[in-house]
Amino acid sequence: MNKERLMTVLVQPHVSEKAATVTEKSNQYVFRVLEDASKAEVKQAVELMFEVKVEGVNLLNRPGKTRRFKNMPGRRTGYKKAYVRLQTGQSIDFTGNTAASRNS
Numbered sequence: 001m002n003k004e005r006l007m008t009v010l011v012q013p014h015v016s017e018k019a020a021t022v023t024e025k026s027n028q029y030v031f032r033v034l035e036d037a038s039k040a041e042v043k044q045a046v047e048l049m050f051e052v053k054v055e056g057v058n059l060l061n062r063p064g065k066t067r068r069f070k071n072m073p074g075r076r077t078g079y080k081k082a083y084v085r086l087q088t089g090q091s092i093d094f095t096g097n098t099a100a101s102r103n104s
Contacts, residue, residue: 001040001041001044003048005041006045006048007045007049008034009033009034009037009041009045010032010033010045010046010049010082011031011032011033011034011079012031013030013032013094014030014031014032014081016030022083026085027085027086027090027091028083028084028086029046029086029092030083031046031081031084032079032080033080033081035079035080037059037082038059039057039059039082042057042059042082043057043084046084046092052086052087052090053086054084054085054086054087055086056084056085057082057083057084058083058085059080059081059082059083061078061079061080062079062080062081063078064078
């Protein structure tokens with residue numbers, strides 16, 4: 001898989017209360033990914049972008065909800081989520097703080 005594709009697979013980190021709980025308890029991180037992403041692509045993308053070792057990936061499709069606005073039916077868009085489990089001792093720092101920037 002080429003690097004351009006891998007750099008676009010991860011859309012954004014999914015921030016929620018459940019995602020924070022999963023991160024604390026089982027060293028898993030949650031990302032929104034492209035609709036056509038595979039487990040292998042997500043694993044390679046996380047390893048490339050964050051320089052960590054991935055133990056496993058679980059994917060799920062979140063369908064869009066049907067909503068109404070002023071009596072007009074509509075539909076929210078769905079998305080795909082990836083639960084990425086890292087090997088023990090590994091972690092991802094989303095803030096971008098490194099040891100060099102903390103010492104300055």
